[in-house]
Amino acid sequence: MKIARLNNIYFYFLCSQLIFIPIYFYHTPLISETINTNKAIWMHVIGIFWSAVGYVTAYFASFLLIKKNEDKRYSFNNTFYICSYMLIIAGTIIVILQVILFVPFIEYISQLFSGDFNIGLRDAYSLSSYEGGLPGIIKMFAYAPLSVYLMSLGLLSFTTLNEADTHRLKVLSLVALGVIVIRVFFALDRLTIMAVLLANIFIGFKKGYMKNIRYWVFIALIFLLAHYLSIKRLENVGIIDFILLYFKLGLVNFQLMIETVSEYTYGFSTIFAPAYFIFTFFNLPTPSFFDIHSAWEWNPAQYFSSYAFQDFGYFYFILFYLIGITLFFIDLKALKQKNINYSAIYFIVLYGVVSFLFVPAMRGVDFWVALFIPLLLNRFAQAH
Numbered sequence: 001m002k003i004a005r006l007n008n009i010y011f012y013f014l015c016s017q018l019i020f021i022p023i024y025f026y027h028t029p030l031i032s033e034t035i036n037t038n039k040a041i042w043m044h045v046i047g048i049f050w051s052a053v054g055y056v057t058a059y060f061a062s063f064l065l066i067k068k069n070e071d072k073r074y075s076f077n078n079t080f081y082i083c084s085y086m087l088i089i090a091g092t093i094i095v096i097l098q099v100i101l102f103v104p105f106i107e108y109i110s111q112l113f114s115g116d117f118n119i120g121l122r123d124a125y126s127l128s129s130y131e132g133g134l135p136g137i138i139k140m141f142a143y144a145p146l147s148v149y150l151m152s153l154g155l156l157s158f159t160t161l162n163e164a165d166t167h168r169l170k171v172l173s174l175v176a177l178g179v180i181v182i183r184v185f186f187a188l189d190r191l192t193i194m195a196v197l198l199a200n201i202f203i204g205f206k207k208g209y210m211k212n213i214r215y216w217v218f219i220a221l222i223f224l225l226a227h228y229l230s231i232k233r234l235e236n237v238g239i240i241d242f243i244l245l246y247f248k249l250g251l252v253n254f255q256l257m258i259e260t261v262s263e264y265t266y267g268f269s270t271i272f273a274p275a276y277f278i279f280t281f282f283n284l285p286t287p288s289f290f291d292i293h294s295a296w297e298w299n300p301a302q303y304f305s306s307y308a309f310q311d312f313g314y315f316y317f318i319l320f321y322l323i324g325i326t327l328f329f330i331d332l333k334a335l336k337q338k339n340i341n342y343s344a345i346y347f348i349v350l351y352g353v354v355s356f357l358f359v360p361a362m363r364g365v366d367f368w369v370a371l372f373i374p375l376l377l378n379r380f381a382q383a384h
Helices: 009-018 038-064 078-100 105-112 136-158 163-187 190-207 213-233 239-260 275-281 304-315 317-336 340-357 365-380
Strands: 073-076 381-383
Touching: 009 038, 009 317, 009 340, 038 239, 038 304, 038 317, 073 163, 078 105, 078 136, 078 163, 078 365, 136 163, 136 190, 136 275, 136 317, 136 340, 136 365, 163 190, 163 213, 190 213, 190 340, 213 239, 239 304, 239 340, 304 317, 304 340, 317 340, 340 365, 365 381
Parallel strands: none
Antiparallel strands: 073 381
8 A cells, every 4th residue: 555655656756766876886897987976976866856845845835726626437439549540550650661661671570580680770760851761750650659558558547437438448558559569679669668667567556466477477578578679779788787887877977967068958958859850840050059068978878867957057956846846746637636638648757757767758759749649639538
């Protein structure tokens, strides 16, 4: 019961951010040990503290608001399901097409399951339209299957449904999950696997599946898939080694960001980062702050704290404070007030905030498309 009470977005965010504290003591030959990360770890802890302050602030502020229980029974018309399946199909076609434009389908599959996979083949998935890939406005719908899957889990978990819609949403979630498996083999996308894993861990605690053998078999299969794809993307580096390496890299690059950045991006490295897509799509000259860079070690990858500092310097903690407030109200709306829109996006937000450990998903326009899809599909819901 105690664990169930802590089963909310902020708790997952807090635990994921605390992972960086023991990472301070982790060493790897791939990253220089001459870089002192004392300042980075302290600023990381300060950021966590301010997120807690924001969460507590929102908690007390909520007593001043009118509490409205929206626990209604919902039903979805056929248009909802037709559009959902169309989005799943479209997302799958986009992912596969982006790869087979450069590599024949059979050749890609053959190499993927062989011992001599050429990681350069995966680069085909990342190619821009200028390099022969699909236009960005099309590729951003590649996350549609994941969006529909997480939406269906959220609706099943937090809203009151009739028996028919419960069954249809379960079928929809299974179809979307099957398509997601296909997607990750072409995109080699570990973030998608993390999103599926997080949602199912949350549901496992919420519904008491922790003693169910089939549940743990499913979780194990997700880890094995993540491990297999990790080895394909970075030779002989499994999923655990990759995570440790990436976290250490993030902490080191945060330290270098603090030491070397002298100009700030004022939100365009975090919450306004998708604006870069808009400037590029309309061939507009990009503002100078999009080209602000800092020193980095081994790989330029950053994580949320670094981007927050790149945005606002030593006022970076304001973003953490706002995150704490935002996550409280999402928890309140979905878990207690049973708001259908917050329920539909709950697991998308969950993977979005846990992705702060890596390059935050919110920096990409595809994340915002994934967030928008459930809100659009909910227009076809009826409350009773």
